[in-house]
Amino acid sequence: MPATDTVLEKGIMQIPKWWSCPSGYEEIQEKAHFVGKSELLHRSSISDQQSLYPRESLKKITEAGFGAVTVPASHGGLETGFTGFAVLAETFAQYCASSAMCWVMHTAATQTLFEAGTPEQRNRFIPGVINGEIGGLAFSEPATGSHFWNVVSSAPRQRDGYLLNADKSFVTSAGEADWYIVCTNSPDSTLEDKLMFLLVKNDQEGIECFPFNAMGLRGNSSGPMTFKDVFVPRENRIGTEGGMNYFNENTIDPLFLLGTAAVWTGVAQGALNTAIDGAKKKVHADTGKSVASYQVIRHELAKAQILIDSSRSMVYRTAQGMDELVRNGHSLAEHLFPIWQVKTHAADMVIQVTNQALQVSGGRGYLTGQVEKYLRDGRAGAVMGPTNEILREWIGRSLVEVPWFE
Numbered sequence: 001m002p003a004t005d006t007v008l009e010k011g012i013m014q015i016p017k018w019w020s021c022p023s024g025y026e027e028i029q030e031k032a033h034f035v036g037k038s039e040l041l042h043r044s045s046i047s048d049q050q051s052l053y054p055r056e057s058l059k060k061i062t063e064a065g066f067g068a069v070t071v072p073a074s075h076g077g078l079e080t081g082f083t084g085f086a087v088l089a090e091t092f093a094q095y096c097a098s099s100a101m102c103w104v105m106h107t108a109a110t111q112t113l114f115e116a117g118t119p120e121q122r123n124r125f126i127p128g129v130i131n132g133e134i135g136g137l138a139f140s141e142p143a144t145g146s147h148f149w150n151v152v153s154s155a156p157r158q159r160d161g162y163l164l165n166a167d168k169s170f171v172t173s174a175g176e177a178d179w180y181i182v183c184t185n186s187p188d189s190t191l192e193d194k195l196m197f198l199l200v201k202n203d204q205e206g207i208e209c210f211p212f213n214a215m216g217l218r219g220n221s222s223g224p225m226t227f228k229d230v231f232v233p234r235e236n237r238i239g240t241e242g243g244m245n246y247f248n249e250n251t252i253d254p255l256f257l258l259g260t261a262a263v264w265t266g267v268a269q270g271a272l273n274t275a276i277d278g279a280k281k282k283v284h285a286d287t288g289k290s291v292a293s294y295q296v297i298r299h300e301l302a303k304a305q306i307l308i309d310s311s312r313s314m315v316y317r318t319a320q321g322m323d324e325l326v327r328n329g330h331s332l333a334e335h336l337f338p339i340w341q342v343k344t345h346a347a348d349m350v351i352q353v354t355n356q357a358l359q360v361s362g363g364r365g366y367l368t369g370q371v372e373k374y375l376r377d378g379r380a381g382a383v384m385g386p387t388n389e390i391l392r393e394w395i396g397r398s399l400v401e402v403p404w405f406e
């Protein structure tokens with residue numbers, strides 16, 4: 001008799017596969033679970049305790065073929081689209097949030113390079129990415145904080161390139177990535193929008209990185225960076241001299257918001273799985289009952305799972321919608337509303353669910369280890385840009401039909 005029939009005979013309801021994985025992505029999800037279980041999970045606590053960059057885990061992700069997932073197959077990528085990207089981000093995050101977050105930022109940087117870059121730049125940089133080079137996005141600056149699209153730094157023209165001077169407040173993979181897309185202003189641009197993207201290699205002179213000592217995502221290396229008189233040759237300018245805000249809205253925000261929403265969904269599921277496991281295993285000697293046998297605990301687990309699935313449903317519906325838009329030649333910049341919502345919801349949800357997971361785990365959950373780590377990691381979501389306050393404002397403005405952007 002097949003296993004499922006046995007399970008059905010026992011009256012145990014199975015969670016259908018389609019509920020947690022969009023159709024057609026089962027194979028990559030399974031592969032990502034395998035990488036997560038065998039390569040990410042056991043390194044995750046060490047990375048957290050020692051603030052160690054998850055280089056080995058990222059290497060294993062690349063070796064599994066996930067180094068350039070959104071890049072077309074014609075350029076050696078996996079061409080997963082947004083849906084496959086979200087499936088992978090969610091799955092990796094169940095095992096190691098830092099690896100998943102570094103990978104999301106890397107994927108967003110790679111896709112920006114691919115979309116805004118020239119054919120020559122694609123040929124020069126994408127093969128390195130497929131072989132394991134890591135990219136980062138250096139946008140946020142201390143002067144403008146959460147308003148990372150309003151950077152104050154600049155890079156005037158100099159000889160056959162630009163002289164970059166910039167202070168960056170948070171850069172995921174700072175000092176660890178092989179290259180960064182640095183967002184700055186071009187004072188020489190004739191365009192109204194002065195934003196310019198420069199690709200800076202990690203070993204260039206004039207770069208300094210500072211440690212990241214944070215509550216969670218401790219392996220991320222998301223510390224400040226300074227770029228002092230860094231010369232960037234013109235061939236490493238990605239896109240136009242000014243006018244790059246479009247790529248913020250059409251490429252970086254959509255990928256970043258969807259990817260992080262998927263990460264927070266995965267972090268919440270990882271926390272809940274750990275809590276469920278603990279609740280089943282912990283048996284009180286006096287009553288002979290497991291923690292999972294208390295109805296109040298089971299209700300809490302159910303409420304948490306429903307919340308996670310609300311976020312997961314939004315993540316996959318949004319991702320599939322984004323794939324559809326791109327297939328039909330539409331600009332994502334005109335369809336940001338659901339993408340803002342999904343990140344806001346996932347980042348709120350993970351705070352609530354990781355708290356519930358800790359509560360049902362009792363004192364064990366409070367001890368340094370898996371459950372409290374998920375809580376600390378997940379807390380980053382709401383403060384990462386665009387922050388939940390800013391996103392709610394954009395959503396609210398759109399609802400009352402006033403321009404979302406001032």
Ligand SMILES: Cc1cc2nc3c(=O)[nH]c(=O)nc-3n(C[C@H](O)[C@H](O)[C@H](O)COP(=O)(O)OP(=O)(O)OC[C@H]3O[C@@H](n4cnc5c(N)ncnc54)[C@H](O)[C@@H]3O)c2cc1C
Pocket residue numbers: 105136137138139140142144145146147148169170171172173217220222380383384385386387388389390393
């Ligand atoms: C773990 C981590 C990784 C990160 N990685 C990167 C990265 O790789 N690259 C990068 O460029 N940046 C990165 N960031 C920066 C991130 O995107 C935000 O820019 C940053 O977290 C904002 O912090 P701040 O201290 O500058 O906030 P502030 O701007 O000082 O904000 C403080 C508070 O005010 C609220 N607020 C600010 N402006 C408004 C407004 N207009 N309306 C309503 N409320 C507002 C904020 O929501 C927040 O609650 C990272 C941040 C973290 C925490």
